[in-house]
Amino acid sequence: EKGGHEYFMLKEIEEQPTALADTLRGHFVDGRIILDEQRLSDQDLRDVDKVFVVACGTAYHSGLVAKYAIEHWTRLPVEVELASEFRYRDPVLDRDTLVVAVSQSGETADTLEAVRHAREQKARVLAVCNTNGAQIPRESDAVLYTHAGPEVGVASTKTFLAQIAAIYLVGLALAQARGTKYPDEVGREFEELCAMPDAVARVLSTVDRVRELGRSLADAKAVLFLGRHVGYPVALEGALKLKELAYMHAEGFAAGELKHGPIALIEESLPVVVVMPSPKGRAVLHAKLLSNISEIQARGARTIVIAEEGDETVRPFADELVEVPAVPTLLQPLVSTVPLQVLAAEIARARGYDVDKPRNLAKSVTVE
Numbered sequence: 001e002k003g004g005h006e007y008f009m010l011k012e013i014e015e016q017p018t019a020l021a022d023t024l025r026g027h028f029v030d031g032r033i034i035l036d037e038q039r040l041s042d043q044d045l046r047d048v049d050k051v052f053v054v055a056c057g058t059a060y061h062s063g064l065v066a067k068y069a070i071e072h073w074t075r076l077p078v079e080v081e082l083a084s085e086f087r088y089r090d091p092v093l094d095r096d097t098l099v100v101a102v103s104q105s106g107e108t109a110d111t112l113e114a115v116r117h118a119r120e121q122k123a124r125v126l127a128v129c130n131t132n133g134a135q136i137p138r139e140s141d142a143v144l145y146t147h148a149g150p151e152v153g154v155a156s157t158k159t160f161l162a163q164i165a166a167i168y169l170v171g172l173a174l175a176q177a178r179g180t181k182y183p184d185e186v187g188r189e190f191e192e193l194c195a196m197p198d199a200v201a202r203v204l205s206t207v208d209r210v211r212e213l214g215r216s217l218a219d220a221k222a223v224l225f226l227g228r229h230v231g232y233p234v235a236l237e238g239a240l241k242l243k244e245l246a247y248m249h250a251e252g253f254a255a256g257e258l259k260h261g262p263i264a265l266i267e268e269s270l271p272v273v274v275v276m277p278s279p280k281g282r283a284v285l286h287a288k289l290l291s292n293i294s295e296i297q298a299r300g301a302r303t304i305v306i307a308e309e310g311d312e313t314v315r316p317f318a319d320e321l322v323e324v325p326a327v328p329t330l331l332q333p334l335v336s337t338v339p340l341q342v343l344a345a346e347i348a349r350a351r352g353y354d355v356d357k358p359r360n361l362a363k364s365v366t367v368e
């Protein structure tokens, strides 16, 4: 049942191309994005003047990634909030607010309570969920299902990628309704999303090398993760995976914050994972990250760099280099997260831990 793998998580990591393809399938018909249980009209979508994404854990990170795309495509302000914080801080909501509740299980109590609170305030709620008929979709105005299939590993992997794809579809549906993108542009974005299962499959061909790298990190005391722009939530997710699975101190930082504090943590041979942007995308971001890596390398850190294939400029700064295929900037998290998942799982395995059932964690948490 583990498909020949030592643990479910590795099987689920390898299922990511299928999870993405299945989540995208059927959502672009006759030149238009269509959502699933769309009980929101085009007029409702046009009226939206603010978007909140609420979620917990890995699902929260999918929202952080999607913020960049939704704001870029729709010019709507997007706030991403931990469901447990959202609920108790009196957020400003009305009928023109769209709340996107993201939950693999659809049963997470914090997210469910956030949904209930939003609906009491008359906001419209759209659920992104992996489980048919779960409580959160039942209590929402609209639902978009991720079709990642059942996920056994407690730490989410394939549902994270599927969640990003699904929220991107919501962003494109909003852009289409609001007219901030022409129909042919929406179609092009959708096509680019549809190329991602193949790109992720290419990343998976490097799994053995990344596992080996993971084994070499098993004795580290801590690991830091750095990224900018969409690479920042990827860094947060890489760190979360390592905490959950390997019980290791791990932290993700926005690389620009390095000089405002975290650089004090850098010491000889501390592993630092850096998620590089494409050199062909935003050149300024790439240059800034190069300078960040050179600073940490100069202080003796062991740099593990996730970079685009063929990015030669990064080689001198990378003690270890993991290459991922070139994809459009907003889609980079779909490729750059994958090696971080493998790394965390393999470090955990090398330390002798149960990768699928980490201590103290449950797959879905139904208490607040």
Ligand code: BG6
Residues within 6 Å of the ligand: 056, 057, 058, 059, 102, 103, 104, 105, 106, 107, 108, 111, 154, 155, 156, 361, 362, 363, 364, 365
């Ligand atoms: C946590 C799980 O307890 O719940 C995480 O261990 C998960 O993996 C989080 O991301 C949120 O769960 P859900 O089902 O709402 O996506």
